[in-house]
Amino acid sequence: MENKIEIKNVDKFYGKKQALYKINLTINQGMFGLLGRNGAGKTTLMKTLATLHQKKNGSITVCGVPIENTKEIRSMTGYLPQDFSMYPTMTVEESLDYLGILSGMTKDARQKRIDVLLKRVNLTEHKHKKVKALSGGMKRRLGIAQALLHDPRVLIVDEPTAGLDPEERIRFRNLLCEVAEERIVILSTHIVGDIEATCEDIAIMNNGRILWQGTVSELIHNTDNKVFTVNVNKKYLTQIKKNYIVTGMLVQSEYTTVRIISDMKPDIQGVTTAEPNLEDAYMYCLYSHGCDVSGGAV
Amino acid sequence: MLFFKEYKKMLFSLTFLIYFIAVIAMYFTQFHNDCKEAIYEPLPGQESYGMIAKETPDILMPAATESLVNGYLSDSYTAYPIGFYKNVHLSEKKKQKMAEIITEISGISKEDLDNFTNYEEGGFYIDENGGMMQLESNIPEINIPKALTYERFRELMRKADDIIGGGSEYSDENIVGNFSLVQKTYEDALTEYNKFLNEDKITGAYARLFCDYMGIVLAILPVFVAVSLASLDKKSRMEQLAYSRKISSVKLIFTRYFTLVVLLLIPVAITALIANFKVCGMYPNNSADIFAIFKYSASWLIPNIMTAAAVGMLMTELTSSLLAIFVQGVWWFISIFASANGLTGSIGKFTLVARHNSLYGLDTFMNNFNDFVFNRIFYTVISIIAIALTAFIYEQKRKGIFNGYSFRFKISKHKS
Numbered sequence: 001m002e003n004k005i006e007i008k009n010v011d012k013f014y015g016k017k018q019a020l021y022k023i024n025l026t027i028n029q030g031m032f033g034l035l036g037r038n039g040a041g042k043t044t045l046m047k048t049l050a051t052l053h054q055k056k057n058g059s060i061t062v063c064g065v066p067i068e069n070t071k072e073i074r075s076m077t078g079y080l081p082q083d084f085s086m087y088p089t090m091t092v093e094e095s096l097d098y099l100g101i102l103s104g105m106t107k108d109a110r111q112k113r114i115d116v117l118l119k120r121v122n123l124t125e126h127k128h129k130k131v132k133a134l135s136g137g138m139k140r141r142l143g144i145a146q147a148l149l150h151d152p153r154v155l156i157v158d159e160p161t162a163g164l165d166p167e168e169r170i171r172f173r174n175l176l177c178e179v180a181e182e183r184i185v186i187l188s189t190h191i192v193g194d195i196e197a198t199c200e201d202i203a204i205m206n207n208g209r210i211l212w213q214g215t216v217s218e219l220i221h222n223t224d225n226k227v228f229t230v231n232v233n234k235k236y237l238t239q240i241k242k243n244y245i246v247t248g249m250l251v252q253s254e255y256t257t258v259r260i261i262s263d264m265k266p267d268i269q270g271v272t273t274a275e276p277n278l279e280d281a282y283m284y285c286l287y288s289h290g291c292d293v294s295g296g297a298v
Numbered sequence: 299m300l301f302f303k304e305y306k307k308m309l310f311s312l313t314f315l316i317y318f319i320a321v322i323a324m325y326f327t328q329f330h331n332d333c334k335e336a337i338y339e340p341l342p343g344q345e346s347y348g349m350i351a352k353e354t355p356d357i358l359m360p361a362a363t364e365s366l367v368n369g370y371l372s373d374s375y376t377a378y379p380i381g382f383y384k385n386v387h388l389s390e391k392k393k394q395k396m397a398e399i400i401t402e403i404s405g406i407s408k409e410d411l412d413n414f415t416n417y418e419e420g421g422f423y424i425d426e427n428g429g430m431m432q433l434e435s436n437i438p439e440i441n442i443p444k445a446l447t448y449e450r451f452r453e454l455m456r457k458a459d460d461i462i463g464g465g466s467e468y469s470d471e472n473i474v475g476n477f478s479l480v481q482k483t484y485e486d487a488l489t490e491y492n493k494f495l496n497e498d499k500i501t502g503a504y505a506r507l508f509c510d511y512m513g514i515v516l517a518i519l520p521v522f523v524a525v526s527l528a529s530l531d532k533k534s535r536m537e538q539l540a541y542s543r544k545i546s547s548v549k550l551i552f553t554r555y556f557t558l559v560v561l562l563l564i565p566v567a568i569t570a571l572i573a574n575f576k577v578c579g580m581y582p583n584n585s586a587d588i589f590a591i592f593k594y595s596a597s598w599l600i601p602n603i604m605t606a607a608a609v610g611m612l613m614t615e616l617t618s619s620l621l622a623i624f625v626q627g628v629w630w631f632i633s634i635f636a637s638a639n640g641l642t643g644s645i646g647k648f649t650l651v652a653r654h655n656s657l658y659g660l661d662t663f664m665n666n667f668n669d670f671v672f673n674r675i676f677y678t679v680i681s682i683i684a685i686a687l688t689a690f691i692y693e694q695k696r697k698g699i700f701n702g703y704s705f706r707f708k709i710s711k712h713k714s
Contacts, residue, residue: 081538084535103544
């Protein structure tokens with residue numbers, strides 16, 4: 001069976017409001033990042049792939065299985081929603097056992113898998129702890145464990161690092177990379193750093209449309225010779241923000257080091273070309289597709 | 299396996315604990331309290347053996363006629379047309395028809411009725427000793443024509459009932475019980491006692507009383523536990539994790555429902571067991587049917603639990619709100635009032651709360667037995683249909699096709 005997800009011309013409506021416009025994507029094994037602003041349509045697409053939403057038009061196949069075959073799709077998909085928890089009075093182990101039953105796993109399979117997963121997400125010591133007593137990071141790790149419980153071929157994680165402290169975030173990203181060695185992992189986020197640290201293949205979404213799809217290096221390459229830095233007096237900052245996309249500012253007494261994106265080399269004294277990073281490339285992608293990035297940049 | 303998981307999940311919930319205490323409290327304050335003294339065999343020569351409704355024309359005809367004249371003079375008739383109390387006032391046209399009936403059964407002309415100015419309603423007063431005494435109402439003199447046959451009288455009573463709108467004291471169902479109460483004879487009392495002993499095997503009679511009391515609370519309280527269960531996934535922010543699993547909606551919802559019904563039966567089984575010991579202990583020298591209370595409880599009370607639980611699950615899935623409690627509350631209220639005009643053997647085909655608030659009246663119960671069976675099967679089937687509908691709605695929500703109707707009393711998400 002082919003190990004890829006194919007999305008062709010998918011439209012999705014909430015009543016009369018269109019949420020997804022002609023989505024075309026091919027997602028292969030490994031980590032795939034879906035990057036976009038809040039409200040870009042990422043969660044809608046994730047839920048559609050997890051069979052929790054119905055598309056209006058187009059086709060989706062997951063490892064060769066049409067999305068309409070919900071039972072089979074659910075048996076091969078693990079889903080970690082953005083906003084989730086579990087029964088607060090159940091222990092970590094009981095919660096996983098309960099969800100394992102809902103996934104149709106046998107008692108033996110559940111016991112073995114729960115032990116392995118708790119070890120993998122570093123929750124073995126906390127398996128008798130009630131869910132309500134877990135920290136945010138622990139809950140996220142428990143979330144990953146439940147999504148991997150039935151050993152799915154596809155793992156869908158929606159904004160998994162929101163609200164985590166830097167240490168937990170790094171640990172969580174590493175965990176995702178580990179599990180992506182054996183399956184398709186789709187990571188949806190608005191945090192560029194998460195994508196940069198984990199994904200090679202990405203897509204950028206905005207207003208329900210895919211703006212760009214390719215590898216991280218291709219996206220960054222698109223921004224070659226379009227990123228500049230310059231030290232300017234504070235009094236010129238307003239003018240610079242007005243004329244260019246500003247992706248960074250480092251304030252140093254009277255002067256500020258400003259990172260600028262521009263198609264042409266800015267006509268500012270002392271400006272130098274800089275190495276683009278993914279954040280620059282993402283901002284440039286939005287800008288080049290006509291999105292208003294002035295608010296986000298400053 | 300899912301059954302045990304669901305069972306454990308619900309068993310330790312606060313809502314179930316409250317339900318458990320309420321059912322046990324209902325048992326001890328009502329049924330247990332009523333079982334202080336055993337029923338003994340009547341002895342010849344007792345001062346009274348109590349009253350019994352027995353069709354006796356000589357008693358029924360004057361009593362019903364007097365009541366009808368009273369109703370006409372005060373233009374006030376009591377009726378329960380759809381089970382609810384209603385004070386009926388007649389139009390001029392209907393008054394004319396009623397007067398014709400009264401004239402035929404009492405010999406009082408319409409003119410005499412309309413010109414009677416000395417009318418005083420009956421009522422009650424407190425005597426010197428603090429006792430409640432009945433006041434005689436003041437009505438024209440009644441002379442039932444000798445030529446009036448009992449059959450014709452009953453026919454006229456049916457017409458009077460029609461004029462009032464049905465469900466009155468003069469209907470075929472109510473007239474004997476309202477106007478033909480006679481003192482039980484020793485033979486009546488002995489026959490009744492023998493039925494209690496031999497046909498009801500003692501516990502059968504107590505089982506009906508037990509079910510009468512418990513049926514009242516079991517037609518309303520399960521809805522609270524059902525709403526709590528049905529909203530637990532949403533409150534715990536667990537909905538999407540459950541939605542995305544492989545299990546079918548039908549299996550999940552039916553297992554949850556079955557678990558819920560079994561769980562709700564726990565205090566019923568406990569109280570039934572206590573009742574059994576209590577009743578058998580009251581009659582140590584008689585052979586009682588030790589299974590009667592359980593048999594009655596299963597057929598009488600399970601449909602109540604199933605219905606209230608099904609309403610709770612269906613409405614909560616449909617609206618994601620507490621609306622089910624309101625809906626079941628209204629239905630329960632209507633049902634209680636619908637049976638208020640007869641607490642013994644009041645088992646209509648569609649009454650949710652079946653009543654039989656007496657240790658006697660086996661004959662009445664058996665006369666209504668077919669209705670009782672129909673009623674209980676009807677509610678069992680309705681409950682299963684409601685749960686099938688719940689599973690369908692759950693599946694639609696799972697696929698994002700339907701998100702539930704919006705109501706103000708939303709269930710808040712659990713905050714941890």
